[in-house]
Amino acid sequence: MVPITTFHYLVVAAALFVLGVIGVLTRRNVVIVLMSIELILNAVNLNLVAFSRMWGNLHGQLFAIFVTVDAAAEAAVGLGILIAFFRNKETINVDEIDLLKW
Amino acid sequence: MLFLNDIWLIPLFPAFGAVVMLFFGRRLQKTTIDAVCVGVVVLAFLFACFTVVDYTHFSHGSGRPFEKVLYTWLGSGDGHPNFVKRDGTLASFNADAGFLLDPLSSIWLLFVTGVGLLIHIYSTGYMAHEGGYYRFFGYMNLFMFSMLILILANNYMLLFVGWEGVGLCSYLLIGFYFHRHSASTAANKAFIVNRAGDAGFILGALTLSWYLGSFRFTDINTLARSGHLAIGDPVLTAAALLLFVGACGKSAQLPLHVWLPDAMEGPTPVSALIHAATMVTAGVYMVARSNAVFVLAPTAMKTVAIIGALTAVFAASIGLVQNDIKRVLAYSTISQLGYMFLALGVGAFAASVFHVFTHAFFKALLFLGSGSVIHALSGEQDLRNMGGLHRRLPTTHWTMLVATFAIAGIFPFAGFFSKDEILWQTWASESDAYHILWFVGYGTAMMTAFYMFRLMYLTFYSPARISPEAQRHVHESPKSMTMPLVILAICSIGAGWLSWPHSLGGSAYLVKFLEPTFAREAAVFQEEGKSAQLAAGEKESAHTDKTEYVLMFLSLAAAGVGWGMARRSYMNAGMNDGANAERNYVEPIAAKAPPLYTVLYNKWFVDEAYDYVFTGRQKIRKLRLGALGAGEAASWFDARIIDGAVNNVGWVTRAVATLSKWWDKWIIDGLGVNAPAILARLISYPARLFEWGLVQWYALVMVAGLLGFGVYYVWK
Numbered sequence: 001m002v003p004i005t006t007f008h009y010l011v012v013a014a015a016l017f018v019l020g021v022i023g024v025l026t027r028r029n030v031v032i033v034l035m036s037i038e039l040i041l042n043a044v045n046l047n048l049v050a051f052s053r054m055w056g057n058l059h060g061q062l063f064a065i066f067v068t069v070d071a072a073a074e075a076a077v078g079l080g081i082l083i084a085f086f087r088n089k090e091t092i093n094v095d096e097i098d099l100l101k102w
Numbered sequence: 103m104l105f106l107n108d109i110w111l112i113p114l115f116p117a118f119g120a121v122v123m124l125f126f127g128r129r130l131q132k133t134t135i136d137a138v139c140v141g142v143v144v145l146a147f148l149f150a151c152f153t154v155v156d157y158t159h160f161s162h163g164s165g166r167p168f169e170k171v172l173y174t175w176l177g178s179g180d181g182h183p184n185f186v187k188r189d190g191t192l193a194s195f196n197a198d199a200g201f202l203l204d205p206l207s208s209i210w211l212l213f214v215t216g217v218g219l220l221i222h223i224y225s226t227g228y229m230a231h232e233g234g235y236y237r238f239f240g241y242m243n244l245f246m247f248s249m250l251i252l253i254l255a256n257n258y259m260l261l262f263v264g265w266e267g268v269g270l271c272s273y274l275l276i277g278f279y280f281h282r283h284s285a286s287t288a289a290n291k292a293f294i295v296n297r298a299g300d301a302g303f304i305l306g307a308l309t310l311s312w313y314l315g316s317f318r319f320t321d322i323n324t325l326a327r328s329g330h331l332a333i334g335d336p337v338l339t340a341a342a343l344l345l346f347v348g349a350c351g352k353s354a355q356l357p358l359h360v361w362l363p364d365a366m367e368g369p370t371p372v373s374a375l376i377h378a379a380t381m382v383t384a385g386v387y388m389v390a391r392s393n394a395v396f397v398l399a400p401t402a403m404k405t406v407a408i409i410g411a412l413t414a415v416f417a418a419s420i421g422l423v424q425n426d427i428k429r430v431l432a433y434s435t436i437s438q439l440g441y442m443f444l445a446l447g448v449g450a451f452a453a454s455v456f457h458v459f460t461h462a463f464f465k466a467l468l469f470l471g472s473g474s475v476i477h478a479l480s481g482e483q484d485l486r487n488m489g490g491l492h493r494r495l496p497t498t499h500w501t502m503l504v505a506t507f508a509i510a511g512i513f514p515f516a517g518f519f520s521k522d523e524i525l526w527q528t529w530a531s532e533s534d535a536y537h538i539l540w541f542v543g544y545g546t547a548m549m550t551a552f553y554m555f556r557l558m559y560l561t562f563y564s565p566a567r568i569s570p571e572a573q574r575h576v577h578e579s580p581k582s583m584t585m586p587l588v589i590l591a592i593c594s595i596g597a598g599w600l601s602w603p604h605s606l607g608g609s610a611y612l613v614k615f616l617e618p619t620f621a622r623e624a625a626v627f628q629e630e631g632k633s634a635q636l637a638a639g640e641k642e643s644a645h646t647d648k649t650e651y652v653l654m655f656l657s658l659a660a661a662g663v664g665w666g667m668a669r670r671s672y673m674n675a676g677m678n679d680g681a682n683a684e685r686n687y688v689e690p691i692a693a694k695a696p697p698l699y700t701v702l703y704n705k706w707f708v709d710e711a712y713d714y715v716f717t718g719r720q721k722i723r724k725l726r727l728g729a730l731g732a733g734e735a736a737s738w739f740d741a742r743i744i745d746g747a748v749n750n751v752g753w754v755t756r757a758v759a760t761l762s763k764w765w766d767k768w769i770i771d772g773l774g775v776n777a778p779a780i781l782a783r784l785i786s787y788p789a790r791l792f793e794w795g796l797v798q799w800y801a802l803v804m805v806a807g808l809l810g811f812g813v814y815y816v817w818k
Contacts, residue, residue, distance in 0.1 A: 021805055024798070024801055025798055025801055025802050025805060026798075033798075094796070094797060094798055095796055095798070097795075097796075097797065098794065098795030098796050099795060
């Protein structure tokens with residue numbers, strides 16, 4: 001068995017990150033976009049935890065917990081905005097949301 | 103002294119009744135209202151009687167006034183004199199809540215409470231079926247309170263409180279049937295005409311206090327009698343004339359008499375109490391109270407005498423032809439008040455007060471009797487629709503007959519003594535010019551007899567002209583109404599005997615009792631040789647005695663002539679047709695002298711003249727005078743001058759504002775604010791093209807940028 005090293009973690013994290021970015025850029029449904037953002041954040045978490053293990057201290061893990069909390073808060077706010085928006089426009093498609101111009 | 107010291111309680115009894123009625127009366131039963139309202143007046147009357155008895159012990163016939171000061175009601179206190187008298191000395195502006203009892207106020211006190219009591223009792227019967235019963239009695243008690251304050255006050259300011267109080271109650275009670283337009287207008291008229299008089303009164307009282315340094319009657323009398331003031335002093339003359347203006351308003355003398363006939367819109371007991379027996383004599387009281395001042399102002403005295411005589415004959419002439427039973431009595435009241443002022447004016451103060459005293463009884467009786475007739479005829483007041491009632495209303499008939507004898511001056515009824523005293527004093531006054539006034543008074547006496555017997559014949563003796571509906575309900579009034587009539591009838595016979603003249607072997611008790619109040623004046627008059635107004639008893643010469651007998655006989659003859667003429671003219675009035683009496687009834691004067699009748703029937707067109715001159719309801723050509731005219735002028739001035747000025751200022755403001763607006767809009771907002779903004783927008787146009795609003799495009803650009811930077815750094 002090949003031992004699982006930091007490198008492996010980084011590869012997985014990079015893959016997750018790329019998947020998240022692609023999701024954010026390509027999907028029209030805002031819910032999916034939000035989920036993709038979660039993927040990006042979790043990719044970051046994975047990196048933090050991996051480096052924490054490598055260096056043998058807890059700073060990285062502590063930071064990962066902060067990120068998790070932040071992700072939850074962000075999801076709540078994002079979904080709240082989403083609902084408010086749906087009430088006004090009856091849609092959650094990102095390409096129809098083009099108020100943010102000029 | 104027990105009662106005398108608590109004299110201030112007397113007005114408080116009716117005040118209590120008024121408070122109870124006006125705050126809680128609506129919820130009370132009729133019997134409770136009767137008990138409270140009549141009860142407090144009974145108490146006031148009894149208290150008044152005991153007080154006067156006390157007073158006679160106190161004064162021992164000296165006429166020394168009793169004064170009781172409760173507290174200083176208005177003013178600066180004794181320590182801080184704060185107004186400058188005309189001689190430069192300082193004086194305190196003080197009015198007390200103080201009470202004064204002397205022979206003058208004693209007499210008023212007794213007949214006001216006495217007659218007031220009888221009229222309250224009468225009202226329990228007369229007003230029994232009227233709405234607002236408690237309100238009526240509340241006002242009546244309030245009136246009693248005000249009237250008692252008026253006659254017991256020891257200074258002009260407190261007297262003025264009562265003066266205005268009775269005016270207010272008069273207004274409220276004239277307008278008692280306020281739903282009737284004529285009643286509310288009459289109430290307003292009474293109130294407004296009285297204001298004219300009140301202005302004179304308050305100016306007169308203030309002038310006096312400024313000149314003499316006190317509001318108190320005793321102080322003013324002492325000063326006026328001290329001999330330091332000259333007879334004919336112009337300030338005193340002005341003050342006396344102003345006070346007399348007040349008396350003219352309250353006592354309905356020319357030219358302020360117009361309100362009293364209209365005041366008959368009130369309930370009949372009100373007419374009896376306020377507009378015949380008590381309130382309207384307040385003017386006489388006030389002038390008699392100020393006698394010391396009037397005596398020093400011969401011009402004012404002459405004015406009082408002439409106005410009084412003119413009013414007497416003027417009102418009597420109108421009374422000759424009026425058809426409303428209460429209006430005849432109203433004009434009679436004005437005429438009798440004229441007599442009283444005539445007596446005041448010739449210096450016969452005691453005779454005037456004596457006439458007030460007797461008049462209170464017989465005039466109250468006449469009004470209450472007429473009320474009984476009206477009650478019996480279901481509200482009919484027109485003499486043309488009466489007649490033949492002397493068997494149907496026996497008590498009313500004989501009591502009214504007594505009153506008619508009394509007012510006509512037939513021996514030995516009360517009016518004979520008092521009226522004769524006045525005529526005699528007028529004749530005997532020193533100036534022969536006053537003989538003219540005697541003739542005027544004498545003519546008035548004849549007219550009085552005529553219109554009173556006309557009223558009696560048309561009401562009681564002539565053939566009945568009553569409408570069939572009223573005919574069915576004719577009934578004598580209840581005991582509560584006839585009992586006061588009987589008592590008043592007894593007084594109308596006996597009141598005159600209190601001052602049985604010396605020439606007929608009497609002792610002139612009442613005049614003697616009053617003498618101290620007025621006595622010094624007689625002395626002043628004698629010293630100056632201006633006049634010889636002395637009480638009848640002091641006339642000694644046989645010659646004057648003989649004249650007195652002649653005058654007495656003449657006035658009896660006048661009464662007889664008036665009676666006879668009335669009998670001949672009205673005994674068979676409206677005989678032809680009972681049903682349409684009003685149409686067929688022809689006034690004898692109207693048949694003989696139509697123009698004279700028209701003038702008299704329309705009250706000498708005084709109201710119409712006032713409409714042209716004072717109220718302005720009528721225009722002279724295109725010109726409107728009086729209050730409405732002033733209103734129109736003010737309205738024109740307001741619309742044209744004031745509003746014109748306002749509008750011009752407004753126009754200028756608008757023009758400036760328009761300019762300012764233009765400057766603001768095009769220069770400040772345009773050049774200063776909007777132009778830079780437009781410039782900024784034009785410049786920013788290309789930059790804005792980058793922002794087309796889709797979030798994912800922004801994210802893509804960001805990612806592409808990051809990738810670009812990453813590639814650049816890795817392969818550099």
